[in-house]
Amino acid sequence: MNKVIITAQELHRGYKVGKKTVEVLKGIDLEILQGEKVFLCGPSGAGKTTLMYTLAGLEVPDRGEVLIEDQNLYTLSKRKQSKLRNAKMSYIFQNYYLLPELTAIENVLVPALIGGKDRQKEAKEILTRVGLSHRLDHLPAELSGGEQQRVAIARALVNDPQIIFADEPTGNLDSKNGSEVMNMLLELSDEYNATLVVVTHDPELAKLGDRVLTVTDGKID
Numbered sequence: 005m006n007k008v009i010i011t012a013q014e015l016h017r018g019y020k021v022g023k024k025t026v027e028v029l030k031g032i033d034l035e036i037l038q039g040e041k042v043f044l045c046g047p048s049g050a051g052k053t054t055l056m057y058t059l060a061g062l063e064v065p066d067r068g069e070v071l072i073e074d075q076n077l078y079t080l081s082k083r084k085q086s087k088l089r090n091a092k093m094s095y096i097f098q099n100y101y102l103l104p105e106l107t108a109i110e111n112v113l114v115p116a117l118i119g120g121k122d123r124q125k126e127a128k129e130i131l132t133r134v135g136l137s138h139r140l141d142h143l144p145a146e147l148s149g150g151e152q153q154r155v156a157i158a159r160a161l162v163n164d165p166q167i168i169f170a171d172e173p174t175g176n177l178d179s180k181n182g183s184e185v186m187n188m189l190l191e192l193s194d195e196y197n198a199t200l201v202v203v204t205h206d207p208e209l210a211k212l213g214d215r216v217l218t219v220t221d222g223k224i225d
């Protein structure tokens with residue numbers, strides 16, 4: 005039995021819109037196991053992104069707790085939170101968020117630089133693994149959407165993360181590129197023994213994981 009790597013307890017999060025607060029997460033409890041591939045599903049506006057960001061250390065909950073292994077994420081100092089995120093977590097977004105002035109390999113090296121590690125060799129290997137050995141020195145603008153997302157996948161792996169969070173990672177891709185990218189992400193998560201948490205509104209894609217958590221009206225069924 006694998007150990008629990010992410011625990012959420014009674015997570016609440018709302019947004020102030022004018023004078024009103026809109027409740028988005030209304031008390032979410034969950035546990036995700038080491039190595040598990042979990043899809044967060046649900047309709048647009050259901051709170052999937054808010055939930056993922058809250059689990060990922062990117063969005064502070066109003067109430068409730070997130071534990072990464074046995075560390076209580078939001079009671080750590082900002083500095084320790086950043087360190088934990090850099091060492092254990094990585095992120096993939098719908099819009100890739102590559103730095104436009106940096107080449108593919110330089111983009112992949114950013115998390116390693118932040119962590120003070122020399123990963124030149126690994127970066128090249130991972131880019132080769134995602135089929136981009138001929139694109140190492142290209143800028144994002146010189147790459148297709150699918151290629152940019154593969155660079156983002158390589159960047160997500162360079163620090164050998166324990167958890168990869170992905171928010172609609174295939175949302176900007178056509179179905180062929182989208183399924184290639186999703187399959188690559190699932191395969192590489194296995195190879196790197198990483199836990200994968202993916203947000204999608206596509207129930208077909210969600211079937212590819214180990215477990216689907218559906219967010220409905222701010223809760224998980």
Ligand SMILES: Nc1ncnc2c1ncn2[C@@H]1O[C@H](COP(=O)(O)OP(=O)(O)O)[C@@H](O)[C@H]1O
Pocket residue numbers: 019020021028046047048049050051052053054055
């Ligand atoms: N920064 C924000 N300010 C105000 N409302 C927000 C903010 N972020 C998200 N929301 C609202 O919270 C709800 C859930 O958003 P989100 O988590 O992005 O949903 P999903 O990813 O499932 O589409 C939506 O109604 C959205 O409009």
Ligand SMILES: [Mg+2]
Pocket residue numbers: 052053054203
């Ligand atoms: Mg979203």
